[in-house]
Amino acid sequence: xxxxxxxxxxNLEEVNQLILGFSRKKCFTNNYLLVNxxxxxxxxxxxxxxIGNDNLILLVDKGISFKVYYHINNLEExxxxxxxxxxxxxxxxxxxxxxxxxxxxxxxxxxxxxxxxNFSLTYQQKSVVENTNSSLVIKIADNEFESxxxxxxxxxxxxxxxxxxxxxEEIDTFVKNSNIFCAYFKNEFCxxxxxEWINSICWLGHIAIDGKYRGKGIANSLVASYIEHNKQTxxxxxxxxxxxxxxxxxNLYKKFGFKHTGKSTVSMLKL
Amino acid sequence: xxxxxxxIVGQIRPDVDFGIEQSLIDGGILDSFDIVSIISDLNDxxxxxxxxxxxxxxxxxxxxxxLALVERLKA
Numbered sequence: 419x420x421x422x423x424x425x426x427x428x429n430l431e432e433v434n435q436l437i438l439g440f441s442r443k444k445c446f447t448n449n450y451l452l453v454n455x456x457x458x459x460x461x462x463x464x465x466x467x468x469i470g471n472d473n474l475i476l477l478v479d480k481g482i483s484f485k486v487y488y489h490i491n492n493l494e495e496x497x498x499x500x501x502x503x504x505x506x507x508x509x510x511x512x513x514x515x516x517x518x519x520x521x522x523x524x525x526x527x528x529x530x531x532x533x534x535x536n537f538s539l540t541y542q543q544k545s546v547v548e549n550t551n552s553s554l555v556i557k558i559a560d561n562e563f564e565s566x567x568x569x570x571x572x573x574x575x576x577x578x579x580x581x582x583x584x585x586x587e588e589i590d591t592f593v594k595n596s597n598i599f600c601a602y603f604k605n606e607f608c609x610x611x612x613x614e615w616i617n618s619i620c621w622l623g624h625i626a627i628d629g630k631y632r633g634k635g636i637a638n639s640l641v642a643s644y645i646e647h648n649k650q651t652x653x654x655x656x657x658x659x660x661x662x663x664x665x666x667x668x669n670l671y672k673k674f675g676f677k678h679t680g681k682s683t684v685s686m687l688k689l
Numbered sequence: 690x691x692x693x694x695x696x697i698v699g700q701i702r703p704d705v706d707f708g709i710e711q712s713l714i715d716g717g718i719l720d721s722f723d724i725v726s727i728i729s730d731l732n733d734x735x736x737x738x739x740x741x742x743x744x745x746x747x748x749x750x751x752x753x754x755x756l757a758l759v760e761r762l763k764a
Binding site for chain 2: 430433434437438441443444445447448449450451452453456510616617618619655681
């Protein structure tokens with residue numbers, strides 16, 4: 419059974435009625451979009467719906483792909499989506515992997531992509547990590563050239579579907595808000611870290627090191643700067659997502675005292 | 690009803706003291722993933738339908754605010 423092409427959603431009441439109608443008891447959902455996010459997506463004409471008999475998905479146009487938010491009430495209903503871009507979804511879970519819903523999406527053309535873990539730290543839990551590399555300079559990015567270098571570095575490093583790829587304009591806005599650290603090794607640009615305050619948590623958005631410079635403690639120094647620079651009180655909270663099999667990154671964060679909150683996401687992809 | 694709400698939110702975030710917290714959303718304690726889990730359980734437990742227009746921080750900043758929301762929807 420082929421489901422029709424996605425339909426553009428053009429008002430909040432329409433999506434409200436859809437979600438109410440498809441949020442039945444024991445519904446499987448990964449839809450954590452809040453009202454302000456939905457309003458913004460509708461305004462920018464980036465929100466679509468694919469409506470089945472018992473199942474609904476909302477698609478958010480992310481440029482190179484659609485991000486999928488689902489409300490699945492009937493695991494037996496075939497739900498093959500006919501879209502003109504790759505489809506990507508993230509399923510949040512605690513403890514064991516969400517096998518039932520993963521199997522449903524595998525039957526409908528998706529494949530497991532990667533798993534990310536949510537790590538958190540409060541300043542008072544931080545472990546002291548020494549930085550001994552005197553050839554390294556860490557600074558807050560403050561010009562357009564550093565915005566360009568950071569954009570290129572992140573483009574080459576991020577997973578293109580789950581990494582929430584940032585445009586030059588977005589990176590430049592982070593730079594203008596003093597939300598990017600960059601690293602120089604012997605005066606050569608070699609790494610960057612982007613962070614952002616959301617509510618009262620300082621999120622590490624992304625960190626990337628140029629391949630030629632790995633193993634020199636650069637990520638270590640960037641993370642240390644991110645923690646110290648953003649300290650407001652002993653209770654300052656930091657959070658990030660890390661790919662579970664990226665062991666150098668996982669071990670780095672653990673060294674600073676970050677702990678897995680227990681929350682993880684598995685992403686599923688249909689190309 | 691408040692006890693049941695405390696039980697629901699406590700299962701989702703056992704690390705949070707819901708008896709005292711008043712800034713669950715504005716303080717960044719609950720994130721959107723937590724909210725979706727809470728809504729799903731509230732809908733099932735109290736047989737209500739939380740509309741997306743109610744997905745605002747002020748309705749989820751404390752257990753009392755959640756209680757007021759549920760009472761409003763059941764009225």
